[in-house]
Amino acid sequence: MKDKKICFVSSSGGHLEQIKQLKEVASQYECFYVVTRTKATEAMKNKKYIVSDLVRTNKFLSVIRMLKMMGEQLRIFLKEKPDVIITTGAAVAIPMCIIGKLFRKKVVYIESFARINTPNKTGKLIYKFADLFIIQWKELDDYYPNAIYGGWIY
Template sequence: MKQKRKKICFISSSGGHLEQIRQLKEVSNRYECFYVVTRTKATEAMKQRKYIVSDLVRTNIVVLIIRMLKMFMEQLRIFLKERPDVIITTGAGVAIPMCIIGKIFRKKIIYIESFARINTPNKTGLLIYKFADLFIIQWEELNKYYPKSIYGGWIY
């Protein structure tokens, strides 16, 4: 019987978060994967298979809740279409719905705390740390915030 190749969802906001995800070439070459990213000129130009989704806007609590619900529905449709086995993210807020959806469907969640976070955690990391299957930090200084994390060193 032929074993199914694992499918990976890479999700991140644009900029540095996306650049860190794109450093995982060994993973993307080894498995079937797709990207879920926010819209920018750089993400629209990406050649990899991708979905462009709404981003989180933090103007006020009402807008935040409405945007989070919209993001959740967009990402639920993508999740049900693609059925990833693993979700890998470096954040930021755009990754929260996909990670929650993945956890509901008992998929593996891997969070890599941003390289830019040397001494303090980010809010997305603090939330996803509570349920991630694997939580990787790039700076040992963050161990005090994430005691069950794995120090993986830099991904650059």
Template sequence: MSKDKKKVCLISSSGGHLEQIRQLKDVYNQYDCFYVVSRTKATEAMKQKHYIVSDLVRKNKVVMVLRMTRMMFEQFGIFIKERPDVILTTGAAVAIPMCVIGKSFRKKVIYIESFARMNTPNKTGLLIYKFADLFIIQWEALKKYYPKAVNGGSIY
């Protein structure tokens, strides 16, 4: 990797969030990228450089706090190993620790609100909006929740 080439962490949960982040071909063709994803058969088979991490389980508050703590430690290790310049995410909860870690190390955080969120925000977006360097929405109706967001239009 060239010293001038930025390193980008692409982090998302599986399913639609991952599909959306994979649409950003210009990003991973232009920058040195790696993925951080939750475990599924599809993510285990990914050809791109990736790390499999725990995801949030919302069974009860105690389990949720324990899982978030585990996720924070897992992702901190990845962050230290990879040293990304930018954290780019489409959500969901799996991205929270990496975004917090990245921001605490003064790295850029870019969040793209899910295409599926046409009229209402999601909890992860509401949290990360508070500190993201760039917050992108795909539907103009979300401006009422995210007034400083940039409408990037559909990534599909």
């Protein structure tokens, strides 16, 4: 099954820990990671690209930073040519998911395990165009009526 390539994209911390739980998927396909810079991501042995993250200081700077992120991730996308993008968020995942959809690739979003009763902003945006949207808590059914309940990732 190595004929498909997967891009795993996430911010650091809990989002990355959840992506790492997908070892079985990662072992079946060629894959790479798009992550933000931390000690943990720098130490990762997997094929990875370290990219900018969104800094929410003000709206104008956030837009500029998002455009920078889009450019960085577009270059990675064109180099790697993934078939599927899988993410648990957060904001760093938005550009790659948008780029993936523009190139007609599959986008899979897994709403964060930490989101039990309310959705996050990234999830609400990507829900609008994801090919597969997975929730880890039944309580989110009201926010994401077309989502698949997948249970806990851990």
